[in-house]
Amino acid sequence: MITVQNVSKRYGKFLAIDNISLAVNSGELTVLLGPNGAGKSTLIKSICGLLRYQGTITVDGFDNRSTQAKRILGYVPEMSVLFPALTVYEHLEFIARAYRLHGWAPLADELLKRFELDDKRQKLGKELSKGMQQKVSVCCALLTKPKAVILDEPLVGLDPHGIREIKAVIADLKHDGCALLISTHMIESMEENWDATYILKEGKIAAVCKRGELPRGKTLEDIYFAITEGGIAE
């Protein structure tokens, strides 16, 4: 569903991501791990078409900047950005109208209930806490019923209920055949559902781990620290 081929991104002289290739298939959860500055957010923004890059990125076979790709891609940014003067419900209405969705209201209601935002639908963006803003951001991304969802640090700032719901939503999306790409620092949070993990270091893929192919007695965390802190993964 998401294909990244030989993608590099430079900021002036600084090479933020260096010739990265990866693929995320439908019904798969792919995790991006890496220390701060490894290039995870840059890669995600490139996939979402928010940055210029060298290489090729497609979503369901369409160029990631095409309207066809945008229509089936959902994105939850690292820092939720809401419009201060729009209500929670108007954020969803705006997305529905911008994407020309039909019959979206029942799904909007369901998402608001699921994330305990039902009683906040008339609250303005600027009146929400960071955690609630993050939940609205997730609702906006899911309202379009995307075939591929990219989440950049989705659990940061959420309360325990929010974390549980996001994890449940991720499991549901995966079950429904959605391709998921998630960047996180919380390795254990994706332990139950991950299929593939790419460990990034200094803009490059330092290791690719597939579920069921980990060395005996090793966890994802062991491999991560072995790579990022100078050791050698077995």
Place this chain on the structure above:
Amino acid sequence: MTPLIYLVRKSVKNTVKSILKSPGKLALWLITVAMIAGTVVVSLFTSANRAPGAIAPLFWFTGILFLFITLFVGTSVSKGLSGGDTIFEMSDVNLLFCSPVNPRKILLYGIVKMAKTAFLAGFFILFQATSLANFGVDYGGVLLTFAGYMLSMMTLLTVSLVIYSATNGKPRRKLAVKIITIALFVPLAVFAILQYLKTGDALATLKSVITSPFLAFIPVAGWTASGVTALISGHTGAGFLWLGANALLLVVMIAYILLSNPDYYEDVLVATETAYEKKRAVAEGNINAANASRRVVKVARTGIPYAGAASIFGKHVRESFRENRFGLLTLPSVLIAVGGIILAVIFADISILLFSLPWAQIFLIGTGRGLKDLYSHYIYMIPESSFKKIVWSNMEIIARTLIENVLMFGIAGLILRANILYIAVCIVVYTLFSYLLLGVNYAIMRYTGADVSSGMLLLIYYFAVILIIAPGVALAVIIGSITGGETAFFLGLFILSAWELLAGTVCFMLSRGVLHNCDMAMMKTK
């Protein structure tokens, strides 16, 4: 060496070092200094060559300065009643407030920082030599205006802090402050009404109001306007008296804080935290949070009209009507329109606005929601064509500019009984100038990806606008002067508007694909 002196010394030293190390910042400062020097030189020539009849009476200057500072009086009182004003930074709260340094000394340190803020806030006055020369004010007068403005800003910052300290959690006191503030202006308003009833002449009334003692007695705004005017006119005694009153109020307010409430930390905390949150939002590139006002908004009508790219305009309209008291018009745009009308009436010609207001418009165009949308991901990810999204996301600022211009030129033109065609041409020229500014903004975004510091971006934008508009202005002046006669001015304006349309369109064409083929804009504060 006390820690506070160390802090001030190191901060100044590191600021200078960072400017010297950054070519962009250094260029910005050098250009600013060169521009101030250029303004001084130009003002010397323009003052010397100005015919006595071409100089507007000085009382208009008093009125404008009074109005300008009155705006800040309102803002300060309002801030004082809500969260106080910002004189400290979060680093001061976290490191200094918790340290065993005497709170009184910390307050003095805050006042030094406040002076720096006031100095930077009034910097634009130093560029106003040409405008102020219209009132016969030389560069010495400009410096006096700058000093008076700085003093009033420092006083108002302290007044705001005192109001917060005295009224926090006390609704009755808040009400009392509101009543007192309004009461200060009541004598002037009553005097104005009586004068108008007596003379029936709006301009004569305005003149007698500005020169009346009722204006001069209004704290801070009246004192500063009258004091600066008196010093410019050579009435040193009166000048020092009014500005001295201002300085005395500042000293009394500081003394009040020091003697009555050395435990002022809590009073400055809310404003400092709010300012810090905004700074952090800017640093993180969250322009929406950075621009969010603290004003409580009552949600009445809801919903987003239109579909596809047009929904961006629908969203902007909903946001504007919710955030602004005047619908699509913002408070600054209303103030500029009112100021423009007054300026046109003073000089008895609406075309003066075409020469004096574009400088403000260069910066005000950035307040449009379309340009701000470039800093968040939504507009990039909406599955519509880049062109449609750009068009619809700028409808709000175009509509706002058009309404502003129709009101400003229309009302001023009606008062001055100007030709309808003349008013229409002025509206077209000024509106197309905004169109050109938008085009330049997008072209710069397209080619820099906003991947430079905000200072450098501003510099590039400023010079790009001057370079792009210059041929149009030159062409208009040359052809106008060759043609001569009554039609020359109309022809010149027509050529200028055609150039603005052409250049703006070229800029938009150059910026094609800005939403699909360039990096999402990021705010760079350094």
